[in-house]
Amino acid sequence: MLREGFANNAIRGGWWWWWAPPGICVALLGTGLALLNFGIDEFINPRLRNVGLSQRGARKAGISLSTTLGITPVLGRRQAPPVGATPTSGVTDAVLEIHGFSVDYGYGEEAVHAVADCNLVLRRGQVLGLAGESGSGKTTLALAALRLLRTPGVITAGEVLFHSQPNGEGPAGTIDLLSAGPEQLRAVRWSEISVVLQSALNALNPVITVGAQFDDLLRAHRPQLSGSQRWQRSGELLDMVGMNADRLRSYPHELSGGMRQRAMIAMALALEPQVMILDEPTTALDVVTQREILEELMGLRDRLGFAALFITHDLSLLVELADEIAVMYAGRLLERAPAASLFHAPRLPYTHGLLNCFPPMHGRRLPMAGIPGSPPDLRDLPSGCPFHPRCAWAMPRCRQEAPPLAPLNGSSREVACWLQTGDVPVPAELARPDPVARSSERPAAVKPGSAL
């Protein structure tokens, strides 16, 4: 029938009754086979059976969300609080503050609490490291703070404040990102806070050249520049990250992984942001390339003065790189300290264990244990302290009550552990002298009965 239809010029002649029925049959058959295929997949691959259908979940939980495309919804969102009434940490040079931040995947009963009650303060010009194993919620935290998290991600509580002091004509003053509208978010994202993700290949458009992508970006945000000025600026940006300006003519797939990641960093720097969020920017790269890119990045930080939230699972790398490190586990922040303190004098059993997961490059080779067990499933979190099933020092209390992240007396660091609240003696491994406190502040108080 179709062939006859074609033979009779049915499409050109507009005789739909010739080609439409058989066409629909073919289309239906294709769709049917595809659906059957999905069905078989779901049946034979048991992993897929567990995936919840979140929209249905939202309705079932009685939550109606008016979502705007590309903006993570915030549950129970109120009007924007009056400026000045928002709580701040009191840190004077803060550029990004995150308070009581919680993020779920899904709604109601099926919700997975991927980030729970997190507090973070990024200071101007600082490198803040966010360390944690894969699945601990680092990416979720960072993307949700900019409201870039895709469905079924929902922000359920907290405050994200951006204290803007733009280099150019961007918005100034404190912006509450959780009550900001699409316009405000657009003005902040990329120009003031930019993000570099692990997989640059997915972030760059594969069908247009690197130069054209720079051009699009600059044209949208710097309309006053002429075409040749944009091209020149793009070249300068590539040069800044150690790439030849010729590369503007390349397509992303023609670049090596390291080059693509450099191009991404250059694009993230194009609008001179105040904050860069780097989510595992070098994890997929070889060590030599990783080191080169990190050296360049740190050089640029010194020169341009942006603050960076550097996310990685590689704590040993972070120690060399960051000013301050926050350790995340099962969606919670469990310790925060200056990098040197955290490395030489961890106060949290998990941090101590994590540091013991990286074999040293010097000295005698000694057996190391890593951490027993494996990271918890967020759908089925242990009660109390989420680390207790793997903790060598777990006490009965740890199984019942989750410890709060609290300042450790006499220092600028925080830890969430029942061992550090002063009620019990602290094990020697978790009471090593703090190199930072020793030099600048009061030494960390030595608890009675501790090994020191």
Added chain:
Amino acid sequence: MTAAAAPVLEGRSLIKSFWVKQGRGPLARKARVHAVEDVSVSLEAGKVTAVVGESGAGKTTVGRLLAKILKPDGGEVLLDGRPAPGGRPRSYAAQVQMVFQDPFASLNPVHRVRHHLERPLKIHHLADGHVDAAVADLLRRVALEPADNFIDKFPHELSGGQRQRVAIARALAVQPRVLIADEPVSMLDVSIRLGVLNLLAGLRDREHLAILYVTHDIASARYLADTIVVMYAGQLVESAPSVSLTDTPAHPYTQLLLSAAPDPDRARAPELSAPGAPPSLLAPPSGCRFHPRCPHAMDVCRSQAPPNVTVAKGHVAACWLHVEPALRRVSETELSTAVNASALKS
């Protein structure tokens, strides 16, 4: 290296290239990727040998050549000093087993742990009649205890580390003498990597397996391995006992790798001595393949491949720096004798 223990499995002067298509459509032509060139490694019982290098260095290819999953273009694979049989007969697979990087991809998601472990037992007619006991024993050897908790699970119900343990148990089922582990921990969470490395160390110490540990992480190689060999652009550039290699690296590329690796103990990371990237293996550089990046490159490096020089006991580096200046220009045949003579003297 040492003549003391006879190697269980040995690769001698292995060569492998792949043919890849260049360009598209009718203009496409075949080009040759020199993936592995003249690589020799030997694995001893009760020892772990690590192969370290950046991605694309040819580490996986060496592992696959030794496992006879790939056929070498040149060189030979010796099992117990005898040329291994052609192809990959069952008798060879029973002695040399491979563990892969991605424990999810290597375990079929529709089968339970029991199935994965029973299959090799049945195929190789091991454990007649006592299959359940044999499976439980395998799980115990990889520290998945109690076995009843794991035996009827699907791969997706296990954590990454547990999956990799099942993959190792499956390799152990046929009672191999050699285990070739290709990046066995690089896809696992950091906190459980050491557990799997310690498991491999236990198999070496208790069961005297010969293990090839392929990795890009030189710190973990130092931790686990007895010997480390470093590969660059398809060639072996240095091999030594692991502490000697990491404490006193002799080859400029090894030095570069070490300076780039994260090391929180040092106050400041040293400046990288040789930035840049490994060369294309379609047309590798002449002479020493590292010469375009090497801060010490000399004329001779550009024209002639460096010889393997013994710089200390069991420590060999392929680099002209370790050849006496006067000997750096002689012809190749004279060279090897001269170099060996000078090495013996020192």
